[in-house]
Amino acid sequence: GAVVSQHPSWVICKSGTSVKIECRSLDFQATTMFWYRQFPKQSLMLMATSNEGSKATYEQGVEKDKFLINHASLTLSTLTVTSAHPEDSSFYICSATRLGGAFGYTFGSGTRLTVV
């Protein structure tokens, strides 16, 4: 089955620094990847959608200059949280699909970001 690997699983960083999270599709080519943010006891909120080789589409209210998304290949997308602040602390989850979602959406295991 489709497998999505997300790394790191957790990270602690100092306020003002940047953090990069990687999302890889291991056994399929992900034409589209999604990045979500989840606060404790809440649902997943879509941050942005990226197609390989093109700019990401951000949801309303998500700062594109703060949350940089790169989808340089069909198997890798990265989310960089720039100049992180404590309020950016959250659980970030990626999802990948191919061919317009015809094969469903596979989620990574998530990254717990704590900004101190």
Next chain:
Amino acid sequence: GENVEQHPSTLSVQEGDSAVIKCTYSDSASNYFPWYKQELGKGPQLIIDIRSNVGEKKDQRIAVTLNKTAKHFSLHITETQPEDSAVYFCAASGGIASGGYQKVTFGTGTKLQVIP
């Protein structure tokens, strides 16, 4: 855009009993309805999905029903076990549009507790 409502928010059942979680959606164009199980600190795992051309789907103890006219779909878990305890999310998507992609919109989640 799509709006997915999910009920109940919490559900406690005795081991061996059945659990039912219900969702409604607003966009009649949605045609793919996955259900995810999320354990603490992990990413969502697909447990079953249904497409709009099917009214019911079953996989061992798990079943999903879809009523397109009423725009609602339900998850049924029979013979519940303690390991079924988790948060369950329903979702809706126009995921099988040819060529492009569609966003997945999540419900608010149901915390299921199976009491031994």
